[in-house]
Amino acid sequence: MRFPRDRRITSRRLFQRVREEGTSVAGHFLVLGVLRDDSITDPVRVGYITTRRLGNAVTRNRVRRRMRGILQRTGERLQPGYCLVLVARNRAADASSEALEKEWKWLAHRAGIFSKRSSKRETPVDTKSSEGETSVA
């Protein structure tokens, strides 16, 4: 799934709305903020936050690109009508992309934003991620 600029959150106001009105799920590397919004026309809107605490500009860019790549691969399973904000925590700087992807799926599952139809397609993906789990360990 593609995420050009229109489907990203770029205004400070919208970030604050998600922060104040939405709910959040925290993991080891990431924090996911979710806001149900039926008014938006796009399926989903996503924003990424990588603070200065994460590291220098190179590591911040790398973590943001990894999060974006993960959303591209798994975005089609999302239910429409949500504003999502992904915040990277300090430990995410040293995490591999496989570990980030695994955690993203776990957080999205807990937030309940994955649609049920596409869950059938998940099963081969899950085996891949479980293989990746051993390599990370």
Add this chain to the structure above:
RNA sequence: AAGCUGGUCGGAGAUGAUCGCUGGUGUGGUUCCGUUUCGGCGGGAUCGGCAUUAGAGGAAAGUCCGGACUCCUUAAGGCAAUGUGCCUCGUGAAAACGGGGGCGGCGGAGGGCGUAAGCCACCGUUGACGGAUAGUGUCGCAGAAAACAAACCGCCCUCCCGCGAAAGUGGGAAAGGUAAGGGUGAAAAGGCGAGGUAAGAGCUCACCGCCCCGAGGGUAACCGAGGGGGCAGGAUAAACCCCACGUGGUGCAAGACAGAACAGAGCAAAGUCCGGGCCGCCUGUCCGGUUCCCGAACGCGCAAGCGGGAAGGAAUAAGCUUGGGUAUUAGUCGCACCCUGAAACGCGCAAGCGGGACGGGGAGUUUCGGCUUCGGCCGGGGCUAGAAAAAUGAUCGUCCAUCUCGUUUCGGCGGGAUGAACAAAAUCCGGCUUACGGGACCAGCUUUCGC
């Protein structure tokens, strides 16, 4: 040979596939609006369609300097503040960099002269390298004394007492003399030898050092034959300061354009207050120029006065007359190498202006080849990033390089791992500084081995 340190060069190997991001160019479908000579044309939305093309660094970093560019009513004079600081040549727009030289410090070899102090020459290295004889300040502790020197011990003179035949010697007293010796300190007020003296002392003299003048040499920094002085003058200017030279402010969030909303003033002059031009303070002033008159602050001086010259006034010439303020949100430009420049097209009554294909010229960068006095030069090819919560990524394959394991007929063959460190453009250039894995080269030091 290995390791360490410093410097210079260079800076994520090549190629392909799939998915994806940002910008440019071309082009298509659907739909809406405007227009219509009913053929179309223009604009918007949408499928974020399709094709094609470009896409991080040597430091992009720190923001330490210098510019380009931008606006501020051209930004005056003085004070203050602040920056720079041996000389010369070259490159450069400037900062800066490079070559050469001078002077000083440190080290080496222990070369030449000399009894020695010391001087001269050589090699390496290093210096934020104007002034300490313009003035002021500071120099803790220790030490008697720390900058107009100073008397604790010691030495000497005088007096008294003891011993002694005397020379002398031991003890004491008070007024002095003395910088040779002791010890303290980072630093004790020229060194050394001789004379001299009660003891001493540049007190005198020789040599050396130092200071002043200086023929002459050198583009200059500077060197300096020779003469004079008898020693005055410690360190610190990355303490204040003095000297010379320099500095208007503002930074692309500069600024320009177009639109919407809001409140108000003026189209006479003068005054007061506030703010600004003009970082701070004072004087003075409010579009700019030329000539003449007048002449402020300030500087020097005991004063008289001298220097200083802003603004103002007069004369003359030219120009302008709908302008300004506040706040907010988003847009376009600035801004994506530059110049030249055909056509379509747009604006315009027109002249013309904008626009910019292909080509040409120039700049930068990269690569290849050649030449080189190693500074560079010549020739060929490729390329020219640009967002605004901020674009280069992910996965896989082949070759290549390095490391490693197995095998070997020592030619290789097969498997595995790695492709790194520092770090990502934000208006653009030139420097400086700092960070950095592996590599190449140069220099120094250490260790080991061999000759």
Add this chain to the structure above:
RNA sequence: GCUCUUGUAGCUCAGGGGUAGAGCACUUCCUUGGUAAGGAAGAGGUCCCUGGUUCAAUUCCCGGCAAAGGCU
């Protein structure tokens, strides 16, 4: 984008060339039946790091690192 300031004991801050200080906190003792308060004594410092100037640097100067602001 530009610009200013700060870094000193566990915390909050002084100090501004000459062996490093205050308050709170900490440790031990006294006081109390016990605690607090009070009293006495004590411990605790890479003066952010690296060079330089100086006889001597926490202080002065160059360069880094970090943290807080300010302007638009």
